Amino acid sequence: MAKHKLERSEIQKAPTGIPGLDDITNGGFPQGRPTLVSGGPGSGKTLLGVSFLVNGAQQYAEPGVLMTFEENAAELAQDVRSLGYDLDSLVSQKKLIVDYIHVDRSEIEETGEYDLEGLFVRLEHAIKEIGAKRVMLDTIETLFGGLKDTGILRAELRRLFRWMRDRGITAVVTAERGEQMFTRQGLEEYITDAVISLDHRVHEQISTRRIRVVKYRGSTHGTNEYPFLIDRDGITVLPVTSLLLEHEAPNQRVSTGLESLDEMLGGKGYFRASTVLLSGTAGTGKTTLAAQFLEAACARGEKCMYFLFEESPSQLIRNMRSAGIDLQRWVDKGLLKFHADRPNRHGLETHLLAMHHAVEVFDPDVVVLDPITNLMAVGTQSDVRMMLTRVIDYFKTRGVTAVFTSLTSSTQSLEATESMISSLMDTWILVAVAEEARKRNRWIYVLKSRGMSHSNDVRAFEITDYGVRITPLDKGSPAGKPLSVASGARRTPTPTARKRK
Amino acid sequence: MSDNFALRLYVAGQTPKAVRAFSNLRKICEEYLQGRYSIEVIDLIENPALGRGDQILALPTLVRRLPTPIKKIIGDLSNTERVLVGLDLRPRPPDL
Numbered sequence: 001m002a003k004h005k006l007e008r009s010e011i012q013k014a015p016t017g018i019p020g021l022d023d024i025t026n027g028g029f030p031q032g033r034p035t036l037v038s039g040g041p042g043s044g045k046t047l048l049g050v051s052f053l054v055n056g057a058q059q060y061a062e063p064g065v066l067m068t069f070e071e072n073a074a075e076l077a078q079d080v081r082s083l084g085y086d087l088d089s090l091v092s093q094k095k096l097i098v099d100y101i102h103v104d105r106s107e108i109e110e111t112g113e114y115d116l117e118g119l120f121v122r123l124e125h126a127i128k129e130i131g132a133k134r135v136m137l138d139t140i141e142t143l144f145g146g147l148k149d150t151g152i153l154r155a156e157l158r159r160l161f162r163w164m165r166d167r168g169i170t171a172v173v174t175a176e177r178g179e180q181m182f183t184r185q186g187l188e189e190y191i192t193d194a195v196i197s198l199d200h201r202v203h204e205q206i207s208t209r210r211i212r213v214v215k216y217r218g219s220t221h222g223t224n225e226y227p228f229l230i231d232r233d234g235i236t237v238l239p240v241t242s243l244l245l246e247h248e249a250p251n252q253r254v255s256t257g258l259e260s261l262d263e264m265l266g267g268k269g270y271f272r273a274s275t276v277l278l279s280g281t282a283g284t285g286k287t288t289l290a291a292q293f294l295e296a297a298c299a300r301g302e303k304c305m306y307f308l309f310e311e312s313p314s315q316l317i318r319n320m321r322s323a324g325i326d327l328q329r330w331v332d333k334g335l336l337k338f339h340a341d342r343p344n345r346h347g348l349e350t351h352l353l354a355m356h357h358a359v360e361v362f363d364p365d366v367v368v369l370d371p372i373t374n375l376m377a378v379g380t381q382s383d384v385r386m387m388l389t390r391v392i393d394y395f396k397t398r399g400v401t402a403v404f405t406s407l408t409s410s411t412q413s414l415e416a417t418e419s420m421i422s423s424l425m426d427t428w429i430l431v432a433v434a435e436e437a438r439k440r441n442r443w444i445y446v447l448k449s450r451g452m453s454h455s456n457d458v459r460a461f462e463i464t465d466y467g468v469r470i471t472p473l474d475k476g477s478p479a480g481k482p483l484s485v486a487s488g489a490r491r492t493p494t495p496t497a498r499k500r501k
Numbered sequence: 502m503s504d505n506f507a508l509r510l511y512v513a514g515q516t517p518k519a520v521r522a523f524s525n526l527r528k529i530c531e532e533y534l535q536g537r538y539s540i541e542v543i544d545l546i547e548n549p550a551l552g553r554g555d556q557i558l559a560l561p562t563l564v565r566r567l568p569t570p571i572k573k574i575i576g577d578l579s580n581t582e583r584v585l586v587g588l589d590l591r592p593r594p595p596d597l
Contacts, residue, residue, distance in 0.1 A: 107570075107573055108574070109587030110576050111577075112522075113576055114561060114562075114575045116559055118559055118560045119559075121552060122553065125550065147559070
């Protein structure tokens with residue numbers, strides 16, 4: 001990738017191992033230097049620092065020392081355990097040392113000159129004991145509450161940071177956000193190599209965590225605010241604007257799961273790693289079409305991830321069974337995974353970040369987002385477009401074929417699906433319903449499909465107990481009555497399928 | 502007062518501050534605690550692991566192990582009045 005070329009002239013980096021953060025910092029924190037991480041209470045600074053240490057110890061053979069100055073040190077181990085970090089096991093493997101220093105002003109009398117050599121000795125001892133390369137100080141500012149002589153304290157902190165630099169220690173120093181400054185005690189004055197700011201904001205009752213690289217000496221870095229997520233797999237930053245338009249466009253084709261639909265798409269189906277939009281009014285069978293594609297993909301042994309924003313997985317499985325598609329067996333085989341979430345539960349960024357993360361972990365070949373329109377209601381138009389661009393770029397770089405369903409309201413023109421998303425789609429298939437002779441007949445056509453010759457016919461589309469059927473309108477059936485080619489019960493959609501929307 | 506004072510002085514090497522703190526401590530003990538005190542000097546450079554137990558951060562630190570509760574006094578102990586207050590041998594004056 002192009003960005004790696006820059007690194008030659010840049011300073012050495014210590015990778016954080018936090019997905020996304022190494023992208024926006026161009027490789028990690030400055031090696032052998034301290035990095036300041038500032039943020040308000042609950043902004044995730046401690047977790048970020050602990051991730052840096054744990055990943056260093058586990059992935060980069062760099063043992064670490066965690067020096068905590070917080071009052072309730074026992075809570076720390078518990079907090080990080082909820083992220084899947086087992087500090088005790090790292091400690092017993094001699095990859096990590098956790099040391100607590102708590103200073104309570106009420107039990108200390110100060111008289112005459114002193115220094116913080118005790119801290120230096122303990123730190124040095126811990127570093128030597130396991131050959132530590134990384135150190136985290138969390139939150140050293142609490143010392144200002146424990147010691148009266150801030151003159152000594154400031155001089156000693158300055159000495160401490162220089163001391164760590166001299167030893168080539170990559171350090172993360174956490175600090176509380178101050179009112180005027182980045183930190184309450186102005187630590188940014190001492191740590192000038194790299195400053196990271198964390199933020200936890202609530203807008204319209206939806207909370208989003210954001211991270212920003214305020215300063216990074218001797219390195220290029222992303223300057224935007226990036227959303228990040230803390231879940232049981234740790235921290236993930238969505239580094240989206242650093243992605244370039246450089247993903248490969250494979251020529252490989254994948255079947256839609258329907259020979260008749262493949263035929264409309266140049267006889268071969270979708271392009272792998274392309275984006276497919278299935279749009280239509282309520283109850284037209286968009287989900288069924290998507291499920292048909294999943295069925296075929298799973299049958300080929302590919303992994304699929306289904307993001308649901310409206311129905312529960314069991315409801316979807318039941319409905320699809322009535323159309324002859326058994327998704328449960330793919331779930332049982334571990335090939336299909338559902339990810340159901342209410343659209344208004346989080347902000348758009350958190351949703352997309354969660355998707356990003358889920359895809360990273362499960363590594364699917366195919367994803368379905370059903371319906372994307374529900375998600376679009378969560379943010380403003382420009383936000384939605386930016387986020388979708390990001391997530392689509394991400395899918396494409398991973399070679400994931402993505403299917404989006406979009407609900408058009410019946411008062412809109414059929415092709416009115418938000419122009420902002422259609423331009424992001426490589427293939428756009430429309431499903432419509434026309435009421436004729438007291439029957440609702442479904443139609444399907446391919447509005448566009450980049451990079452292939454595709455049919456411009458409008459064809460009849462029906463959902464039977466055995467799946468979807470697409471038939472030409474002209475041959476063998478009188479125009480306008482496409483369903484007459486089917487006979488008996490087959491031609492009417494099953495009641496459940498019709499009730500779906 | 503029959504209580505024995507078990508005192509521990511933490512230092513890191515023979516620094517001027519450490520030497521000063523030790524001689525100040527000896528003087529104070531001889532004057533106010535004669536015959537009922539013991540002083541243990543712990544050099545963290547020789548025994549760095551011992552700093553953990555008493556949560557040592559600043560040096561020199563004097564720890565009153567006995568009588569309980571544990572008390573800590575940091576600095577070179579040059580202000581005798583403050584040391585006496587810190588060891589609970591004097592009531593705390595309002596300005597301290």
